[in-house]
Amino acid sequence: MSLSSTPLSGTIGTKQAQAKSSSLFRQSMRRLMRNKLAVSGLVVVVIMVLACFIGPFFSPYTDNKVHMAMMNKAPSLKHWLGTDALGRDVLTRVLQAGRISLTVGLASMVLSVFIGALLGAIAGYYRGFVDQIIMRIADLLLTIPGLPLLFIFGALLSEWKVPTEYRMYIVMFMLGFVNWPGLARMVRGQMLSLREREFMQAAVVLGLRDRRKLFNHLLPNIVPLLIVIATLNIGGSILSESVLSFFGLGVMPPTPTWGNMIDAANNLIDFQERPWLWIPPGFSIFATVIAINIFGDGLRDVLDPKQKR
Amino acid sequence: MKDLMKIDHLSTYFVNGTDQVKAVDDVSLRVREGETVCIVGESGCGKSVTAMSIMGLVEEPGGKIVNGEIHFEGRDLLQLSKNELRTLRGNEISMIFQEPMSSLNPVLKIGQQIMEPLIVHQKLSKKDARNRAIELIEQVGISRAAQIADSYPHELSGGMLQRIMIAIAISSSPKLLIADEPTTALDVTIQAQILDMLRKFKEQSNMSIMLITHDLGVVAEMADYVIVMYAGKIVEEGEVVKLFQNPKHPYTQGLLKSKPVINQRQDELYSIPGQVPNPLELTESCYFHDRCEHCMDICRTKRPELKEVAEQQKTACWLYEEALVNA
Numbered sequence: 001m002s003l004s005s006t007p008l009s010g011t012i013g014t015k016q017a018q019a020k021s022s023s024l025f026r027q028s029m030r031r032l033m034r035n036k037l038a039v040s041g042l043v044v045v046v047i048m049v050l051a052c053f054i055g056p057f058f059s060p061y062t063d064n065k066v067h068m069a070m071m072n073k074a075p076s077l078k079h080w081l082g083t084d085a086l087g088r089d090v091l092t093r094v095l096q097a098g099r100i101s102l103t104v105g106l107a108s109m110v111l112s113v114f115i116g117a118l119l120g121a122i123a124g125y126y127r128g129f130v131d132q133i134i135m136r137i138a139d140l141l142l143t144i145p146g147l148p149l150l151f152i153f154g155a156l157l158s159e160w161k162v163p164t165e166y167r168m169y170i171v172m173f174m175l176g177f178v179n180w181p182g183l184a185r186m187v188r189g190q191m192l193s194l195r196e197r198e199f200m201q202a203a204v205v206l207g208l209r210d211r212r213k214l215f216n217h218l219l220p221n222i223v224p225l226l227i228v229i230a231t232l233n234i235g236g237s238i239l240s241e242s243v244l245s246f247f248g249l250g251v252m253p254p255t256p257t258w259g260n261m262i263d264a265a266n267n268l269i270d271f272q273e274r275p276w277l278w279i280p281p282g283f284s285i286f287a288t289v290i291a292i293n294i295f296g297d298g299l300r301d302v303l304d305p306k307q308k309r
Numbered sequence: 310m311k312d313l314m315k316i317d318h319l320s321t322y323f324v325n326g327t328d329q330v331k332a333v334d335d336v337s338l339r340v341r342e343g344e345t346v347c348i349v350g351e352s353g354c355g356k357s358v359t360a361m362s363i364m365g366l367v368e369e370p371g372g373k374i375v376n377g378e379i380h381f382e383g384r385d386l387l388q389l390s391k392n393e394l395r396t397l398r399g400n401e402i403s404m405i406f407q408e409p410m411s412s413l414n415p416v417l418k419i420g421q422q423i424m425e426p427l428i429v430h431q432k433l434s435k436k437d438a439r440n441r442a443i444e445l446i447e448q449v450g451i452s453r454a455a456q457i458a459d460s461y462p463h464e465l466s467g468g469m470l471q472r473i474m475i476a477i478a479i480s481s482s483p484k485l486l487i488a489d490e491p492t493t494a495l496d497v498t499i500q501a502q503i504l505d506m507l508r509k510f511k512e513q514s515n516m517s518i519m520l521i522t523h524d525l526g527v528v529a530e531m532a533d534y535v536i537v538m539y540a541g542k543i544v545e546e547g548e549v550v551k552l553f554q555n556p557k558h559p560y561t562q563g564l565l566k567s568k569p570v571i572n573q574r575q576d577e578l579y580s581i582p583g584q585v586p587n588p589l590e591l592t593e594s595c596y597f598h599d600r601c602e603h604c605m606d607i608c609r610t611k612r613p614e615l616k617e618v619a620e621q622q623k624t625a626c627w628l629y630e631e632a633l634v635n636a
Binding site: 197198199201202203204205206207208209212216217220221223 | 364365366394395396397398399400403404406408411412413414415416417425426429430474477
């Protein structure tokens with residue numbers, strides 16, 4: 001039983017390892033691709049993103065100027081989705097609005113995942129006093145329903161006369177801020193169980209710094225969970241942004257978002273006579289959010305089988 | 310030989326409400342340079358907790374080291390700050406665990422996990438660390454090291470993973486390696502390979518090993534010095550050959566008697582009657598008294614101290630105390 005000459009029973013295992021290596025990700029992707037519903041969701045999202053970010057470059061109506069002669073025209077060959085009360089092309093505006101709405105959704109998701117994962121990880125890892133403080137703040141935010149909280153913020157923004165150009169960024173922060181507590185809780189729960197696992201004891205024994213243990217060893221274990229939550233979170237953020245903007249508390253015109261475009265439906269005449277004003281943004285929200293959620297559910301099935309509903 | 314680590318009167322208790330479990334009770338031992346010390350005992354006798362106390366893995370609330378000193382090269386580990394302790398762990402003292410399958414992080418590649426202590430303690434660059442990691446994988450007898458470095462723990466077998474654990478443990482050429490039942494989860498052939506490998510590295514770098522096991526076969530194969538623990542206390546210790554040839558404590562005698570003998574058919578293996586006492590109900594008696602064939606009156610009321618009964622052999626039993634008195 002000489003050691004140096006023992007190539008070990010693992011030759012077969014090695015071959016498999018070779019075939020499977022770096023496949024943890026690829027394997028999941030393959031399984032995801034087999035889920036037709038999730039793929040169709042992904043396709044819709046991709047089309048939406050491409051249309052919003054590239055589409056306006058092909059539109060001759062991007063100047064955002066008032067055209068008195070072209071007010072409230074029904075869809076035609078020149079204006080596929082008609083024009084609005086100021087004579088602007090609705091299709092172009094829907095696409096431009098999509099840029100804003102998607103960006104706000106994405107940015108606030110990144111923010112809330114970042115804050116939530118960081119605070120949740122710290123709370124779960126250190127427990128005790130730190131945990132108490134972070135989690136009580138999270139609980140506090142969770143006890144206040146998100147929408148009214150956002151309304152208050154939005155009303156404050158209007159009260160303080162925040163310039164319209166900045167409102168978009170502030171709305172991102174608001175949405176990110178409202179969303180982190182739920183995520184922090186989930187991450188904390190995962191951390192509490194992961195930190196007790198034997199491999200973390202092994203990491204302690206290696207003499208690693210807390211920061212290294214936390215970010216190099218613990219966080220990678222919850223990446224699948226984070227991906228799933230993040231995806232579903234985008235849909236929610238887009239919805240919240242739309243609701244806020246619809247009520248005139250989010251992003252303000254003239255910056256278009258899907259939410260403030262549906263505001264047209266508030267006007268009875270527009271609602272009854274000019275459906276091209278509010279159906280396109282409404283449909284965009286509906287299609288995007290549903291597509292993201294379907295895709296997110298598919299992702300969850302693949303990445304996080306324990307969380308199946 | 311110089312003492313590398315000396316533990317004095319270590320007591321580690323676990324507290325649950327008002328209940329107090331003396332997992333390790335007044336244990337003193339020492340590990341000399343280049344020596345292999347085996348700690349033997351059945352489950353729950355405090356072997357692992359001793360190791361955890363050394364590594365600082367006993368966490369409050371729950372566990373608490375209530376007394377004692379652990380001197381490692383003259384420094385008391387229990388007095389060191391968190392940072393000082395961190396620079397020792399994984400560097401001068403490393404540890405191998407019982408379950409290789411769960412001791413490696415499932416989402417990190419093998420190579421990354423070997424690189425961690427190299428980057429942290431040896432301050433190697435990522436590239437150098439990776440090369441060294443591949444070297445280490447080869448050293449523990451795994452071929453295709455580069456591929457293995459890029460695979461995940463679930464892709465390897467238990468034996469291979471334990472080799473990887475050893476590779477991680479020896480990566481910084483530690484002075485002391487604590488192996489907590491390193492072969493219990495492996496099958497017998499792999500077990501022999503792993504033990505061979507530990508011995509090889511020990512000889513190469515004059516490393517000391519503290520081996521925790523319940524397998525007397527492993528003890529006979531590896532140990533220079535044996536410590537037998539029972540219910541949190543050391544009941545007997547001694548140089549390995551002497552202890553195996555002439556066990557003094559009835560518990561050690563029982564342990565050795567209950568080992569199967571190769572090439573000999575036995576109807577039933579000997580087993581020590583009774584059970585390990587409930588650690589919550591320990592009294593001032595000898596903890597082994599109700600299972601002991603030679604139980605005397607004094608055994609029920611007073612606990613014997615660890616006394617030298619022969620050269621390089623100590624035992625805690627009244628039998629020899631009496632003998633000493635009579636002689």
